[in-house]
Amino acid sequence: MQVAETISSVRKAVKAAHRRSKTIGFVPTMGALHVGHLSLIEAAKKDCDYVIVSIFVNPTQFGPGEDFQKYPRPLEKDLDMCRKAGVDLVFAPAPAEMYKSGNITWVTVEKLTDPLCGRSRPGHFRGVTTVCAKLFNIVGPDLAYFGQKDAQQAIVIRRMVEDLNMPLQIVICPTAREPDGLAVSSRNKYLNADQRKDAAALYRSLEKCRRMVEAGTTDTAALAAEMRKTLGEFPAIEIEYLSIVDAETLEDTDRIAGRALVALAARLGPARLIDNIIVEA
Amino acid sequence: MQVAETISSVRKAVKAAHRRSKTIGFVPTMGALHVGHLSLIEAAKKDCDYVIVSIFVNPTQFGPGEDFQKYPRPLEKDLDMCRKAGVDLVFAPAPAEMYKSGNITWVTVEKLTDPLCGRSRPGHFRGVTTVCAKLFNIVGPDLAYFGQKDAQQAIVIRRMVEDLNMPLQIVICPTAREPDGLAVSSRNKYLNADQRKDAAALYRSLEKCRRMVEAGTTDTAALAAEMRKTLGEFPAIEIEYLSIVDAETLEDTDRIAGRALVALAARLGPARLIDNIIVEA
Numbered sequence: 162m163q164v165a166e167t168i169s170s171v172r173k174a175v176k177a178a179h180r181r182s183k184t185i186g187f188v189p190t191m192g193a194l195h196v197g198h199l200s201l202i203e204a205a206k207k208d209c210d211y212v213i214v215s216i217f218v219n220p221t222q223f224g225p226g227e228d229f230q231k232y233p234r235p236l237e238k239d240l241d242m243c244r245k246a247g248v249d250l251v252f253a254p255a256p257a258e259m260y261k262s263g264n265i266t267w268v269t270v271e272k273l274t275d276p277l278c279g280r281s282r283p284g285h286f287r288g289v290t291t292v293c294a295k296l297f298n299i300v301g302p303d304l305a306y307f308g309q310k311d312a313q314q315a316i317v318i319r320r321m322v323e324d325l326n327m328p329l330q331i332v333i334c335p336t337a338r339e340p341d342g343l344a345v346s347s348r349n350k351y352l353n354a355d356q357r358k359d360a361a362a363l364y365r366s367l368e369k370c371r372r373m374v375e376a377g378t379t380d381t382a383a384l385a386a387e388m389r390k391t392l393g394e395f396p397a398i399e400i401e402y403l404s405i406v407d408a409e410t411l412e413d414t415d416r417i418a419g420r421a422l423v424a425l426a427a428r429l430g431p432a433r434l435i436d437n438i439i440v441e442a
Numbered sequence: 443m444q445v446a447e448t449i450s451s452v453r454k455a456v457k458a459a460h461r462r463s464k465t466i467g468f469v470p471t472m473g474a475l476h477v478g479h480l481s482l483i484e485a486a487k488k489d490c491d492y493v494i495v496s497i498f499v500n501p502t503q504f505g506p507g508e509d510f511q512k513y514p515r516p517l518e519k520d521l522d523m524c525r526k527a528g529v530d531l532v533f534a535p536a537p538a539e540m541y542k543s544g545n546i547t548w549v550t551v552e553k554l555t556d557p558l559c560g561r562s563r564p565g566h567f568r569g570v571t572t573v574c575a576k577l578f579n580i581v582g583p584d585l586a587y588f589g590q591k592d593a594q595q596a597i598v599i600r601r602m603v604e605d606l607n608m609p610l611q612i613v614i615c616p617t618a619r620e621p622d623g624l625a626v627s628s629r630n631k632y633l634n635a636d637q638r639k640d641a642a643a644l645y646r647s648l649e650k651c652r653r654m655v656e657a658g659t660t661d662t663a664a665l666a667a668e669m670r671k672t673l674g675e676f677p678a679i680e681i682e683y684l685s686i687v688d689a690e691t692l693e694d695t696d697r698i699a700g701r702a703l704v705a706l707a708a709r710l711g712p713a714r715l716i717d718n719i720i721v722e723a
Contacts, residue, residue: 168607172609262601262604262605263605264605265551265552265553265554265601265605266549266550266551266552266571266601266602266605266606267549267550267552268547268548268549268575268606269547269548269550270546270547271546271547271548272546273546290547291606294549294606295605295606295607298606298607298608298609299607299609301609320543320546320547321547323543324543324544324545324546324547324576325547325549325572325575325576325579326449326576326579326580327579328453328579328580328582
């Protein structure tokens, strides 16, 4: 497995892979890899001949007061995991390599970035789309893999790729979950034992919503109220948002008709956690 | 020469050219081709094995009240010129092909787009950078050619390419001029005979500035005052801006030190004309 720290060495490796007509699969990450990332790598390995993982804690997608500094960076462990997963190349640049020329160009997606996480993290998606545009331009993948856990991010990036005619395809993979249902996340590390236990309620509330929809409830206010009741039993869980929106447009809806995204963000002690499911009525 | 109206047919042709290891040169235009465009095509022919010209009057770079509707669209004549110039492929999409999915993703370059034309044409550069990003993603060129006449555009696009790590190189070619010095432009067609005659004063004022700098004047206020005096003799010329700025940052400067861009925009009857030169002190 090659580890590249510079853009030019990635380009060189990709050029060589292209020359051998290899399909390039790309998994952009912020490191602190877990089974969720591994499932993306696995999917990429299945579809592609040459798999690239980027490890880059992107400063421009963190707001002031967010966890940029303390975000875990276990690089050696990450590289080991990539090696074992059969990754061909890891791109692990320093911030100065990625933002050599300063940073005055932005890629922004309107509308889809307004609700949900966009409301509480202004500038976050602009940072995500910009760094993904850069990484796509550096790596030149045929396919890039994202997790359904970051549902809004996946929808926003897919839209960016479509609108800007980027020559790649976005693949969205299912959320990896712990045995109690908690979505696997690098930020779960921030939880103490009690918080970790309570955190499972997030997914339980989503599952409750799914069951209600399956039983015929489509009134989003009623569904949200039931979810809030479930979560209300855990005083440590501070809901940031709990939204049931159209799964394509992310627009609010009074009644589920077609595919809806049930998404929530909550603070639990030092951690901000997000999770979501897709329901259909 | 192939004429492509769809994105998929361009991609197919480019893929075939790549397979034959051809270097792709790209000249994005809004059509109404003239000797300025031909000089870009010529440069591309010299550097590259396969030359693509796009002809697309991009709606998103025109403001309300600007000349989007009346902008000349002599497609057959343009295709003839491309054929004679040895272009390999012309991409002439309809707006619906370029903006299939609506238009909620934007590429913006900050700072460099604030002064000069950015001040009088809000949203213009956002339209230019976004459509260029799309065209670059569709065409996948190794080199793309722009004219020095649109100096700010060239600087903004070069910066976008650098900041977003787009895998191509921007080549900036000298401004083509009429015998009396007027910069060749598709918008010169809007001028009547008297206006056309007066329009030559724009370049004369730039040349006067160049001579003064060569003679040792570096005070930008003094240079601008002299230029305004030259242009003041033509009441039909309405100056929109006349700026002497750092040639890299486009920031105002009291005194020329290094390379400076002397740029102006003026209305002459129905036409808005721009021109510029680089001076060095």
